[in-house]
Amino acid sequence: MIGIQRKIWTLTALIMFIMASIWIMLTYYNQKTQDQYNDILQRYLHMNEVTASSRQTVNSLNIYLLTPTEGNLSSLKRNEQLLREARSSVALLRNEENDFALTSYMNLIDSLLEATDRSVMFQSERENEDSSKAFAEATRISRYISEMTLQLIDIELNTYERFYRSIIEQAEELKKLGIWILLSITFGLLLFAYWFSLSITRPVEQLTKAAQELAKGKFERQIVVNSSDEIYFLATTFERMRVSINNLIVEMQEKARLESELQKSRLLLQESQLRSLQSQINPHFLFNILDTLSKKSFLEGAEETSDLLVSVAGLLRYNLKRLDRAVTLHDEVRVMRQYMEIQSARFTDRLRLVTEIDERCLSVQMPGLTLQPIVENAVIHAIEPSESGGTITVAITDEGDRVAVEIADDGPGMDEDKIRGILEEREMQPEGHSTGIGFGNVVRRLRLFYGVTDVIDVENRPGGGVRVVLKLPKTRRSDTYDKTADRG
Known part of the structure; x- marks a missing residue:
């Protein structure tokens, strides 16, 4: 240097x-x-x-x-x-x-x-x-x-007369040579001085421009100074300072984004709770009535009506107590089956449920009220409009570090814009949903719960119907959901 x-x-x-x-x-x-x-x-x-x-x-x-x-x-x-x-x-x-x-x-x-x-x-x-x-x-x-x-x-x-004359001529030539040498040296020194000044002023100008960019808040542009003297060390220190400030700004922006997501999650939970509360007029009174009706039906020999009332009571109790807490896949499957029992009483042989469940996968944790809104969406849009009804298939398989939950129907399918809206977490109105929780709400809570975005796929089946695949990690990367639930 x-x-x-x-x-x-x-x-x-x-x-x-x-x-x-x-x-x-x-x-x-x-x-x-x-x-x-x-x-x-x-x-x-x-x-x-x-x-x-x-x-x-x-x-x-x-x-x-x-x-x-x-x-x-x-x-x-x-x-x-x-x-x-x-x-x-x-x-x-x-x-x-x-x-x-x-x-x-x-x-x-x-x-x-x-x-x-x-x-x-x-x-x-x-x-x-x-x-x-x-x-x-x-x-x-x-x-x-x-x-x-x-x-x-x-x-x-x-x-030596010729010698004298040659000496005089040499003196004249030497004088001319001296003038040319002086001009050449002057020109060379000017060029060298210009290059020498540029080697000092150009790095300073580059450093000044970089400082002006930083003053305008542009911390992304790298500071590059072409120099091999002390200004290089100054520029290197300046670059380290820029990187530190930029990292601090990125960190602050990330924190602000996380705070915004937490705020949205709190609002989402509060909204879900409010919607759920709309159907919770005196829930203990409602449970007592359902239990009384169930016992009376059983005593009168109406066992199917009794089982139906038990399912309704269990479903309501689950919806009220598990909205903001982590549950197991086993709990979700049990509630999903209770919901399907209620719907089977409604649609009789028009609704068919086919399950292929690997019992070893049921211990994985997930947010509450995840499977029921998806199955309910299939019932509302695939089974209910059809006179002949339809079939809903639920398959749970082990895929290494994840558990795949596939929910498929044989209905008319779903509009592509609607699918994009679900995956982009745009809130969808829960048309006739018993829980008041829409599909977009389910997607947001899944991503928030696991801390990753690749947890769900929604696609139309080639032969008709919609296929929803949940890819549930066996280990969670984020506890943001639990913190949000505690704050809520």
Whole structure:
């Protein structure tokens, strides 16, 4: 990860590197030009050194001839040595332009040294006239050397004239190059500064937009910041805060939904109780009358009437006491059979009940008054309108973690919109139901009781009639129903 401080140091280092590169380049070209100038100057100085050394040698020779002492002789030897060293330096200046002139120049130096040596030799042999002639020759050669030096310098000037002009042209080109380099560096630094500023400001803008979205209450959108510095950590922390707030809002909405469902359930139970109370005028008085009528019928030998009254009394007692409590499937089957006994007395052989019940499944718990409203719906809509009556089939089977309760009739069937209304829990008017509880009420209480939605299927049978399948879990996932019943 590259932090903001490191980015700033990188920009600073880049600028310093560019400045150092420019300084090194300019220093290199300047030093190169200066070395070329020094080389030319050294050539002129070496040639002038030959002229000066030749003159000093002639003067030392003259002094020695006038005063032949050991000191003057030593001074002459030193000047001769200096002249030889100057000759060696000049020999290194040879090129194609001055090859012939330099060869003559070096021969003159050699001739001067020979003339000087002859003059000293003749002086030591007391041959003054020959010594004077050798001195005159040395003097003449020294003048030739001076003239030849001027000629060589002139040749050098002509030779390096092109060099001077090339130096001037290089200086102009270097100036242009410097301008282009300056413009290129300026443009490059501007681009780098723009990219560098974007790498800092763009994540900040993204974070600002995300904060504005959060301020508007939009907590669903994920905060994404393309950065690799400290702003990334800030955005990550901001994202965690958004997720926490969003989860809290979802949790609050879920709680509100559950509270709303609980409220609806309380109202549903209260409404069911009120409808049930409409038929409960003095229930104990009604039970006592039914019991009296049952005993009287039995004493008079009307056993069927007595059994019917017992069924009616049991059915009413069950409806009044078990509306808001969990019961077993066994209780529901027993009450369903009591209801069918009452209806059989009404419809006689027009109503037929077929049961296929697995007794091992009857211990599963379920909300009270579930089977009777469904069977009653089949009686009202499938049996009662038909002159020939019909058959209601009740089958209870074990399907692993669930118990399947299938209630089917052979009536005309049900409208598809009505089926959708039942499954969508839209309240249906309980047309002629003894309990005052409609089909939609049954579906809502089943889903509330088990805490799942997939507990019922309603469909038309291919050959006619309606098939209702209850899929009752053996274990409950929710205790909301019991809490609602307790509050009710």
